[in-house]
Amino acid sequence: xxxxxxxxxxxxxxxxxxxxxxxxxxxxxxxxxxxxxxxxxxxxxxxxxxxxxxxxxxxxxxxxxxxxxxxxxxxxxxxxxxxxxxxxxxxxxxxxxxxxxxxxxxxxxxxxxxxxxxxxxxxxxxxxxx
Amino acid sequence: xxxxxxxxxxxxxxxxxxxxxxxxxxxxxxxxxxxxxxxxxxxxxxxxxxxxxxxxxxxxxxxxxxxxxxxxxxxxxxxxxxxxxxxxxxxxxxxxxxxxxxxxxxxxxxxxxxxxxxxxxxxxxxxxxxxxxxxxxxxxxxxxxxxxxxx
Numbered sequence: 298x299x300x301x302x303x304x305x306x307x308x309x310x311x312x313x314x315x316x317x318x319x320x321x322x323x324x325x326x327x328x329x330x331x332x333x334x335x336x337x338x339x340x341x342x343x344x345x346x347x348x349x350x351x352x353x354x355x356x357x358x359x360x361x362x363x364x365x366x367x368x369x370x371x372x373x374x375x376x377x378x379x380x381x382x383x384x385x386x387x388x389x390x391x392x393x394x395x396x397x398x399x400x401x402x403x404x405x406x407x408x409x410x411x412x413x414x415x416x417x418x419x420x421x422x423x424x425x426x427x
Numbered sequence: 428x429x430x431x432x433x434x435x436x437x438x439x440x441x442x443x444x445x446x447x448x449x450x451x452x453x454x455x456x457x458x459x460x461x462x463x464x465x466x467x468x469x470x471x472x473x474x475x476x477x478x479x480x481x482x483x484x485x486x487x488x489x490x491x492x493x494x495x496x497x498x499x500x501x502x503x504x505x506x507x508x509x510x511x512x513x514x515x516x517x518x519x520x521x522x523x524x525x526x527x528x529x530x531x532x533x534x535x536x537x538x539x540x541x542x543x544x545x546x547x548x549x550x551x552x553x554x555x556x557x558x559x560x561x562x563x564x565x566x567x568x569x570x571x572x573x574x575x576x577x578x
Contacts, residue, residue: 350528353521363532381532388529392522398484399518402511405483409508415500419507423483424497425475 299329303336307344314344320357322347322364354391359384433466437474444474452477452491485514 304311317323323343326334343364350360362380408418434441447453453473456464476497480490489510496507 349524353524353528385529385532388525388532392525392529395518395522395525399515399522402483402515402518406508406511406515409504409511411508412504413500414496414502414504414507417496417504417507419511420493420497420504423476423480423493425472425479 298336300334303340309344317347321361428466430464433470436471437478439474439478452487
């Protein structure tokens with residue numbers, strides 16, 4: 298499929314698709330006889346993963362490492378362990394941060410008495426105390 | 428006060444303040460004769476509200492709604508609670524996506540250090556697709572982390 302179709306199917310901007318390719322996250326696609334990029338099912342499967350991981354705050358570099366782990370099956374166990382444990386630590390940190398945020402937000406929602414905005418604990422908490 | 432002082436008092440970069448003005452979440456400030464932006468205490472309050480909301484992870488669109496609510500104290504506050512709840516759901520989704528990714532990565536590391544695909548049972552639904560095995564022809568971690576639909 299052409300880049301426009303891939304972009305549409307994955308709700309990604311065409312420019313973003315090209316950038317992912319430039320950055321080595323997407324393998325270079327085949328080319329049509331008229332030299333248009335011609336993407337396959339592999340790209341279609343990989344792109345949503347990249348999008349979600351980006352949305353979770355992973356850097357392009359981190360993503361490239363994760364995908365390389367997948368693509369190069371002949372890496373040594375030491376290398377795999379090193380990469381995996383670094384990313385596991387990063388993932389755990391993100392989960393911790395989100396869990397903290399979640400409990401703060403939950404407390405905020407619990408405090409809401411469903412009255413007017415003037416009495417609203419959510420707005421009150423967000424507003425500066427000056 | 429000038430933009431630099433507003434930035435200092437709220438811990439906000441000058442570029443970010445200009446950006447907030449561009450997208451209309453901060454009102455255009457009064458300008459000095461020489462065209463420089465000047466701000467008042469109400470701008471400090473508004474910007475602090477925005478920054479504090481950002482620290483809770485609210486999107487700018489959500490903050491815009493929260494701000495407009497805070498401008499009308501007589502209004503019913505249900506919308507604030509709805510916004511916060513939908514944000515909470517989004518956080519839950521992110522946590523579960525991260526846990527899915529964690530399982531896949533762990534499975535991959537296990538398969539490397541001598542464990543085998545059987546571990547997949549423990550790891551559960553997310554891993555029902557092929558666990559990456561470090562054997563010829565294996566499908567790799569990409570398969571494990573791409574295929575499970577943790578969207």
